[in-house]
Amino acid sequence: MSKKNNNLLLIFTRNPELGKCKTRLAAKVGNKAALEIYKFLLAHTVSFTRKLEAEKQVFYSEAIWENDIWDNHIYQKKLQNGLDLGVKMQNAFQDGFDSGFEKIIIIGSDMYDLSQEDMEKAFAKLDDHDYVIGPAEDGGYYLLGMTNFKKELFENKAWGTDTVLSHTLEDVKTENHFLLEAKNDVDLYEDIKDIEAFQPYLKHIEE
Template identity: 70%
Template sequence: MKNSLLLILTRNPELGKCKTRLASKVGDKTALDIYQFLLDHTVSFTKELEVEKWVYYSEEIWEDDIWDNKIYQKKLQIGEDLGERMMNAFKEGFQAGFDNIIIIGSDMYHLDQSDMANAFSKLQNHDYVVGPAEDGGYYLLGMKSFNSQLFQNKNWGTDTVLQDTLADIKNEKIALLEVKNDVDYYEDIKDIKAFEPFLKHIEK
């Protein structure tokens, strides 16, 4: 997967500042523990991918954390909203000379290394690759050339993001991946065995 780049948007794992919608049910400490578990999982399925990898932090770059400096280049997110932050990350990647760029968040329990390899493979012969999320957004977006339109005029965090994004590229060659769920709410994880240790104290 030559000249390919993976962008990972991450939030600095700090108490009371991450997974706030989940925290409203499980509490700040548990939400932080779950987010750190998800970060570890993201490292596990990205570290051996044969692509360049850039991690974009939300608040500040942490030099000594789970993102190995030898594997991941560390950068800071720039922008007022999610759209601007993604747009600027893609722009930086294309300006650096990459031909195939995919972006993901760091809260996807249902993604694995083969999913990522498949996404990069599909991007070789498509203009775009999109991973639809169950909530009407997307968990993965890939493109071969910079298109700022995808990051403008969207109501981020709502169920219209996917359909509005697909409308922007309806005349392009798109690869749609399997629908998956990210972790935002208690309901997203309450029936998944891997999260049981975090939820023992929660009243169902």
Template identity: 65%
Template sequence: MEKNLLMIFTRNPELGKCKTRLAATIGNQAALEVYELLLDHTVTITKNLSVTKEVHYSTRIGQNDIWDPTVYNKKQQEGKDLGVRMYNAFRNGFESGYTNIIIIGSDMYDLSEQDIENAFEALKNNEYVIGPAEDGGYYLFGMKSLNSKVFQNKSWGTNTVLQNTLKDIQQTNVKLLEERNDVDYYEDIKDISVFQHLLSLAK
């Protein structure tokens, strides 16, 4: 019996500590509000999925926040860098008996509920599923068994992550999803209507 797990990696929404590259252009307060909109969107596209859902906080587990504890199991990220944190999350998931595990971030306004359902469907016939981001990273990564190599020797946050990850798994069945854009810079949101009121406040 397949057991599906979706892990959502998120930063605790704190002024001056999230979306710092975006904040350099629009200011800390507007960047925080952009991130809160992205978190709301992530809840909207994940809460109704018929899979087990975990939210992994960057610094501490949130209480009385947008992540309903009856829907999401709340976890703390463990490790000194993103690779170690993702490895530990996947390891714990597989040790808990899950057979298909997917991880996403919480800064994708481009992502939909259907995209995530398609990713789990792809894992039925592939060992890996990857959603390539326009910046050379990935917005979604899934696998059927633990491979520590994909989390090692990566310069996280750079345009080499996807390329180097694909090298690690080049002899396997990999499903690549549509390329999408995550939100890191002003240019990523300047033409999206839902963010316009925040951008006007920032000017």
């Protein structure tokens, strides 16, 4: 292992292609604006992860892009592998633990509210907790971290619904876990309409 304390950050991302990302947001703002917003969120994710003291792996949804916003010298690039989100995440975690990492955290790439400080806190909580979870305000989670692989976390979940967090907490209720503060991920127009940073992408929207 490197000097990076056996920390591994998994970043799940969609290839930013017109009509293929942020579809629920696109229903209100249109495909073009949704793509621009997603690219903005990708750039933000790079900004708060690139200097983090951890190995970093980006998992693409469709295909690995060699020359894009994710610097090849900073991020190892992989392809998501599995039939649903649970299997894909399970495979990524399993591979990480098999490679010798001791603390592994996964995030998506649509979190405007996350910072490098938040990520450092999450890894630090894994020093004395087996699991760390960042609850999303929509009933899912924006971050999941662990020091012990637990496949139940990836099974029997209705991914993308508001039951994911409650079912995940049920899985770890007898485990040593820590809950981070709830944050808002970006899925819908309502998630961003009052945030100043997104206004340039929303000028064409009529309330």
